[in-house]
Amino acid sequence: MSFEIPDDCRFLDSHEWARREDSTVRIGVSDFAQDELGDVVFVELPAEGDAVTAGEDFGVIESIKAVSDLYAPVSGTVVAVNDDLVDAPELVNEDPYGDGWMVDVEIDDESELDGLLSPDEYDDQIA
């Protein structure tokens, strides 16, 4: 089974992705993660203005199979939250890199992105 791994994303080995947008970094979970989790029923996210720290949990994702922490790929301040996930957590399953995004972060240290797994490295990990 092959999973979508966009070229413009970088990854944590815990299956979160980070993608540089115009002035922020957008964060979500990978196609592989949503498939492993199964039907997502609940996502708990931080509020705008909250700080997130690379490698530490910033939220919770719950599927009918499991409850997992969400880990931040980068450190920074949350500037936007995908409120659509409150009523439609299935967006994480349907479009993990698009409408299923979780938070936008104003990043503290641009170089943190470089320390994440490249698409190829992530592909190797889940292969």
Place this chain on the structure above:
Amino acid sequence: MSDDPTDPDAGDDGSGTLGYQQARWTDSADRYEPLLSEKDTTEVDVGGDDSPLPDDLTRDSLELPGLSEPELARHYTRLSQMNYGVESGPFPLGSCTMKYNPKFTEDVVALPDGAVHPDRPDESVQGTLAVMAGLQDYLGRIGGMDAVTLQPPAGAAGEYAGILIAKAYHEAQGEDRTEVVVPDSAHGTNFASAALAGYDVVELPSAEDGRVDLDALDAAVGEDTAALMLTNPNTLGLFERDIETVAGIVHDAGGLLYYDGANLNALLGRARPGDMGFDIMHYNVHKTFATPHGGGGPGAGPVGVKADLAPFLPRPHVRAQPDGTGYERYEPDHSVGKVHGFEGNWLVLLKAYAYIARLGDPGLADASAKAVLNANYLATQLDYEVPFGPFHHEFVASAGDQDAADVAKRMLDYGVHPPTTKWPEIVGEALMTEPTEIESKRTLDQLAAAFDAVAGEDDATLDAAPSETSATRIDQVAAARNPRLSWQALGDEE
């Protein structure tokens, strides 16, 4: 009658499975037995100008169910027919110890002397206090503990109380320990109890044989360790053979050993946690001593401790008066306070007392022997592989290429309750099975026949199951995404 061998309604095919079709009461194609509020209602006039309350807090009429007594009785009987319990058939839900609760315990708690107001003075309730002290003594002797509190209202509440006692003990020693170590195969409540008490939870990986990994334990335990929480036999049904070494490692580091009483049914009358080095334990009286499983109702989870920890027990505690004239309630010197009111849910505890007294030492030892024998016999009859052993009162089979949750749903069609599924995760597609001591060989054979019938079926059959039950496939995703938690939400849009 069908000739289809996969049809549970088919005639006797010699397989030994039960023919089964559950009652299904409906008032329409898509609605089960309606709620009382959905049945006939009557508008009742409750108006009147004599209320001193403001008008916006009063009303003139009420909608009340307009049912006759027989309609009410039928409603509840129908609901019970659409349910499945240990009085319907075998209920081998692993780790939950769903043993049958003998009816004589109901007679005992129905005695008028059983229910006394908890605020009555000690001298007027000496008989009740004597039975409480007697139960504390029974439980202490069964677990190898020096003092027992009856107050916690559930097994998980007992865990929490036990960890609070450990915390208070360490603080009294002037020590600030921050971690509780829990094996990865432990019951989820262990992690929760430790976290709720403010500890960081350190998860301990299991060794290849499914037991505690001593090297990993050695590495995990240190000066920050407040306690190790363990159940023995563990959740795979395996006895922790190195328990004395485990206790030594934890005690040498200054930590305490906590026993999760969930699996005590395997040890009754044969081995005692206190003798293995455990310092604190809770008793799941609903598992081991045949009181009702709670499900949110009144429950009990007594906690036993070694003598050093007795001063930290919740208040009030019951004891024989030092002068030997009777019994009294008192506050232990360094009590952690209250974890529930009074002496806990007393009538539940009284059932445990009655059960223990009725069985006595030989009966309790016989119960554990049969619990272990039944699990081992059943496992030998199954086509599913059981990767870990030798096990005691429960075993974890693997559904292999089948989905364990689908296996469970299909087993319902054969008139048996399925095992616990998909846990512990150390076994792939786990079928965690605990028949308990109550089942006869005939019932165990029926259970095995149901397991084996499902083991031989294809995925399409499993995916479509259950079909013989009152409720069939539940849409778990919709239920989780759009929970309707009150009857008042019944009319809500999807």
